[in-house]
C-alpha cells in the first residue's frame with residue numbers, strides 16, 4: 001500500500017521507510033517506545049523505531065490473571081545461557097520479550113522501585129553532584145506511570161496503604177490495582193511485625209525498604225496489561241512517528257566515530273536496508289541485545305571483537321561486561337492450618353469459589369482473576385535478616401576484586417567493579433538497601449526468594465563462531481563471587497526463622513517443604529544453592545553501564561556512548577548496578593529522563 005493510505009504509522013515494507021529521520025531508535029521495547037513517544041510529542045521531530053518482534057494483539061499479552069500468560073515462546077527470544085560452571089554446568093533460559101513492547105509485554109507486571117540508596121549509588125560513581133540520584137529520578141518515576149488507587153472497599157478490607165505524592169497521573173502506562181485481595185496477604189504483612197528492624201513504608205514508591213503493598217502494570221478500566229505499546233504507541237498516529245516491526249538491526253553505521261544510521265533486515269529479506277539518523281541513533285535493544293549490537297558495530301572490548309573478526313572502531317572494554325540479574329532461590333514453606341478464607345489455594349481447589357471468581361470476572365472483570373502475581377512483598381535490608389552483616393561486609397572489602405572477574409578483565413572494568421563492591425559493603429551494613437525479597441501469595445505456601453544485590457558479574461559477548469547469525473553468549477557467571485553463597489545462605493536461614501519460629505504465625509502450623517530440614521550446615525546450604533539456583537529473574541542489566549569510562553563505563557551521565565558521536569543507549573543495560581526491585585518501572589523512569597536529556601540537553605524537571 002502507498003504510505004498515505006496506510007492506517008497507522010506502522011510500515012509494512014522496508015521500502016516505506018524514509019531515507020532519514022531525526023532519530024532512529026533500535027528496539028521497540030519498554031524504553032524504546034517511551035522515548036519515541038516523548039520525542040515525537042512536538043509533532044515535528046521525526047523518529048523511526050525498528051523492532052525485531054511482531055506487533056501482536058494476542059490476548060495472552062493482555063491477560064493479567066496469574067501474571068504469566070505473556071511469557072509464551074512466540075513472544076520470547078530463544079536463548080539459553082552458556083553452561084554455568086558453578087551450577088554444575090546447568091544452562092538457563094534467558095527470557096526477554098521479542099514483540100512490540102519488548103519485555104514490558106511479557107513481564108509479570110509487578111510494579112516496584114528500588115530504594116533511594118540504589119539510585120544514589122549510581123550517581124556516587126560520578127561524584128556527589130550527579131543528577132542520577134533518587135531526587136533526580138523521582139520526577140521521572142512520577143512521569144512514567146499513571147497511578148490509579150485501589151478501590152475503597154479493597155483498600156479498607158486489606159489495609160492497603162499508599163501515598164499519591166510518590167506517583168504521577170499523566171502517563172499512558174498505568175499502575176493499577178486488582179479489585180480483590182485475599183485476606184491472607186494482609187495477614188502475611190502483619191506477620192513481619194514480630195521481626196525486629198522491619199519497617200512498613202506507607203507506599204511502594206517511597207524509596208524505603210520494608211514490607212509493603214505495590215500496584216500492577218494494569219489498565220484499571222480495561223483490567224488488561226498496561227505496557228509500553230499501549231501507553232506510548234497505540235493511538236498516537238503521528239505522521240512524525242514511524243515504526244517497522246519484524247526487522248532485525250544488524251549494526252549501527254559509523255562514519256569514523258560518528259553514528260550516522262542503522263542497517264536492518266526486514267522479515268526474511270536477504271538485503272539490508274540502511275536508514276540515516278540526522279541527529280542521533282538511540283540504542284534501546286535491552287540488556288542482552290544492546291551490547292551485542294554495539295559489539296557487532298565495532299564498539300566494545302577489542303579482544304572480543306578480534307576473536308569475532310570485527311574491526312575495532314572504539315575500544316570500549318566495558319561493553320557486555322558487568323552483567324547482572326537477580327538470582328532466585330526456591331524456598332518453600334506451607335501453613336497447614338491457614339484458616340483465613342478465601343485463600344489463594346481456593347482458586348485451584350474450591351469449586352464454589354472458582355465458580356464465583358469466573359462469574360464476577362465474566363460480568364464485570366472483578367474478583368481474583370484481576371490479580372496478576374500479587375501485590376505485597378518483603379524487601380529487607382541485610383542487617384534485618386542476618387547478624388553477620390559487618391563480618392560479610394569486611395570480607396567483601398578485603399577481597400581481591402579482580403580475582404572474581406574473568407582472567408584478563410580490563411583494569412577499568414575491575415576499577416568499576418571495585419567501586420561497586422565498596423558501595424555494597426556499606427549497603428550490607430546499613431538499612432537503606434534491600435537484599436532479601438519474598439513475595440506474598442495470599443495462599444498457604446510461599447515459594448521464591450530473591451537476592452536483590454548479587455556480587456557476581458557475568459558477560460554478554462558476541463559468539464565468535466557466528467557473530468551475526470547467532471545470539472550472543474550469555475554468561476551469568478553465577479556464584480563467581482563466593483560471598484554470594486554466604487549471603488544467599490543467610491537469606492534462606494532468615495526465611496526459615498520467619499516461617500518456623502514466628503510466634504505470630506505459630507497457629508497456622510508452618511512446615512518447611514524446600515530446602516527441607518536436612519539442610520542445616522553452611523555446606524548443606526551451599527550444595528542446595530548450587531543445585532537449585534536460577535541465576536535470573538529476567539532482569540538483565542549492567543552491560544552498557546553508566547559509569548565513568550575509567551571505571552569500565554560504556555555511557556556517560558547523558559547516556560552517550562564514550563568515544564562515539566550521536567549515539568546513546570537508553571534501556572536496562574545502562575544501570576550500573578541492580579535496583580533492589582523488579583526492573584521495569586526503573587527502565588520507564590530512565591527512558592523518561594533520557595527523553596529530556598535528548599530534547600533539552602538536561603533533566604528539566606529536577
Ligand SMILES: Cc1cc2nc3c(=O)[nH]c(=O)nc-3n(C[C@H](O)[C@H](O)[C@H](O)COP(=O)(O)OP(=O)(O)OC[C@H]3O[C@@H](n4cnc5c(N)ncnc54)[C@H](O)[C@@H]3O)c2cc1C
Nearest residue numbers: 027029030031052102103107108109110249286572582584
Ligand atoms: C519474563 C519476564 C518477567 C518479568 N517480570 C517483571 C515484573 O514483574 N516487574 C518488573 O518490573 N520487571 C519485570 N521484568 C523485567 C522488565 O520487564 C525489563 O527489565 C524491562 O522491560 C526491560 O526493558 P528494556 O527497554 O531494557 O528492554 P526490552 O523491553 O526487552 O526491549 C528491547 C527491545 O529491543 C528489541 N530488539 C532486540 N534486538 C533487536 C535488534 N537486533 N533489532 C531490532 N530490535 C531488537 C527486542 O525485541 C525488544 O522489543 C520481567 C522480564 C521478563 C522477560
